[in-house]
Amino acid sequence: MSATIEKGINSFKEVIDAPIASFFSSCVHCGLCAEACLFYTETGDAQYTPIHKLEPLRRVWQQEYTLLGKVGKALGLSKPVTDAELAEWEPLVYDSCTLCGRCAMVCPVGNDMTYMIRKMREGMAASGHAPEDLVAATTRAITIGSPMGIKWPAVLAQIKHVQAETGIAVPVEREGADYLVLMSSMEIINFPEYLSALSRIFKQAGVSWTLAQDAFEATNSGIQIGASDLAREIVSRIVVAAERLKVKCVISPECGHAFTALRWEGPNLMGRPFSFEVKHILEVLDELHTAGKLRTKGKDQRPLTYHDPCQIARRGGVIEQPRRLLNEIAEDFREMPDAGVMNWCCGGGGGVSANSRAEPLRLQSFKYKKGQIEATGTQTLITACANCRIVMEEGLEHYHMKVEVIGLTELLAEYLVEEEKT
Ligand code: SF4
Numbered sequence: 254m255s256a257t258i259e260k261g262i263n264s265f266k267e268v269i270d271a272p273i274a275s276f277f278s279s280c281v282h283c284g285l286c287a288e289a290c291l292f293y294t295e296t297g298d299a300q301y302t303p304i305h306k307l308e309p310l311r312r313v314w315q316q317e318y319t320l321l322g323k324v325g326k327a328l329g330l331s332k333p334v335t336d337a338e339l340a341e342w343e344p345l346v347y348d349s350c351t352l353c354g355r356c357a358m359v360c361p362v363g364n365d366m367t368y369m370i371r372k373m374r375e376g377m378a379a380s381g382h383a384p385e386d387l388v389a390a391t392t393r394a395i396t397i398g399s400p401m402g403i404k405w406p407a408v409l410a411q412i413k414h415v416q417a418e419t420g421i422a423v424p425v426e427r428e429g430a431d432y433l434v435l436m437s438s439m440e441i442i443n444f445p446e447y448l449s450a451l452s453r454i455f456k457q458a459g460v461s462w463t464l465a466q467d468a469f470e471a472t473n474s475g476i477q478i479g480a481s482d483l484a485r486e487i488v489s490r491i492v493v494a495a496e497r498l499k500v501k502c503v504i505s506p507e508c509g510h511a512f513t514a515l516r517w518e519g520p521n522l523m524g525r526p527f528s529f530e531v532k533h534i535l536e537v538l539d540e541l542h543t544a545g546k547l548r549t550k551g552k553d554q555r556p557l558t559y560h561d562p563c564q565i566a567r568r569g570g571v572i573e574q575p576r577r578l579l580n581e582i583a584e585d586f587r588e589m590p591d592a593g594v595m596n597w598c599c600g601g602g603g604g605v606s607a608n609s610r611a612e613p614l615r616l617q618s619f620k621y622k623k624g625q626i627e628a629t630g631t632q633t634l635i636t637a638c639a640n641c642r643i644v645m646e647e648g649l650e651h652y653h654m655k656v657e658v659i660g661l662t663e664l665l666a667e668y669l670v671e672e673e674k675t
């Protein structure tokens with residue numbers, strides 16, 4: 254057995270915990286999870302059945318941890334997992350799963366395939382079977398501090414631009430602020446309007462906030478590639494900065510998996526509770542709205558629809574907040590079919606959009622989202638994840654659809670009651 258496959262199998266053995274063992278042993282092979290996964294529905298290819306993507310992990314569980322499996326392995330009746338097999342499985346584990354969690358919602362025995370794929374990626378990464386692009390992004394996140402290689406001077410340039418545009422000072426390294434604001438690489442590079450919108454909203458609401466020079470990046474490539482040690486290092490930078498600045502809350506930006514990484518996985522990765530809260534920006538905006546601190550004027554007359562990012566809605570529970578905010582500023586808000594907890598993924602989460610090899614499959618799978626948008630008859634699509642936004646913009650362009658995609662924070666800022674100039 255080669256050193257790499259030994260490492261991979263040992264890593265598989267390590268990640269097989271009680272939930273994984275119970276999920277494999279309770280699967281009734283009904284196939285219902287297939288119909289919940291857009292990679293299956295849009296291709297009709299059985300290899301994209303969620304539970305099938307985990308087959309090497311299942312074999313290791315069976316051969317190492319069940320009596321029948323051990324006997325079968327000893328008698329040569331079941332083949333050991335090989336390096337070549339892991340190489341063959343790599344696209345199934347990384348290119349055709351966005352960790353969206355939809356399949357878990359329909360499984361009659363409650364198997365959480367997202368948890369299982371996350372765990373399986375640990376073994377794949379350990380054995381050298383992770384996509385090149387994700388390896389490069391994770392390396393940049395560790396060595397530079399951002400998966401897209403963004404350094405503080407780039408953020409500073411954006412801050413200066415926002416200050417010049419809005420006349421509002423963007424606070425940096427302000428100890429004792431209530432909120433530490435994070436951004437995703439996508440926002441820094443593609444959507445500078447997010448920081449501008451946030452500055453205007455927080456100015457109106459009188460929010461005390463800050464950015465941190467060494468912890469501005471929310472994106473966690475360690476979670477996407479399946480390397481808990483790296484995920485922990487990325488989370489710990491934020492924790493150290495939040496504790497140094499003594500903030501009460503860290504705001505996860507319009508990014509889906511960053512919220513999962515910090516809010517749900519963060520304390521487990523660190524092995525201790527945080528001394529601060531973690532909220533998604535939509536939760537904060539909704540609280541400000543409820544408290545009467547976010548005052549808007551007028552309504553958008555365009556028919557609008559909203560795409561629920563999987564990690565924020567289904568896996569994060571932030572479903573009512575965007576609707577309350579949208580109802581405040583939208584005259585004609587239309588839900589897409591399956592909106593909310595059962596919404597369909599944009600197709601690019603979980604590291605899929607950062608993996609160029611996956612692009613043809615991602616665009617093919619975008620057909621489901623295309624159909625959902627078309628069903629609403631709208632040409633304006635609102636969302637709250639910069640990654641979803643860029644993935645949907647690419648999908649819309651690919652299918653020649655004239656639909657504009659806007660971040661909800663940015664849209665809200667357009668309808669703020671203007672501050673009196675002092
Ligand atoms: S988590 Fe989402 S993308 Fe992954 S297998 Fe399940 S339904 Fe498919």
Ligand code: SF4
Nearest residue numbers: 280281283284286360
């Ligand atoms: S839906 Fe659940 S029980 Fe059915 S095949 Fe998928 S994982 Fe197994």
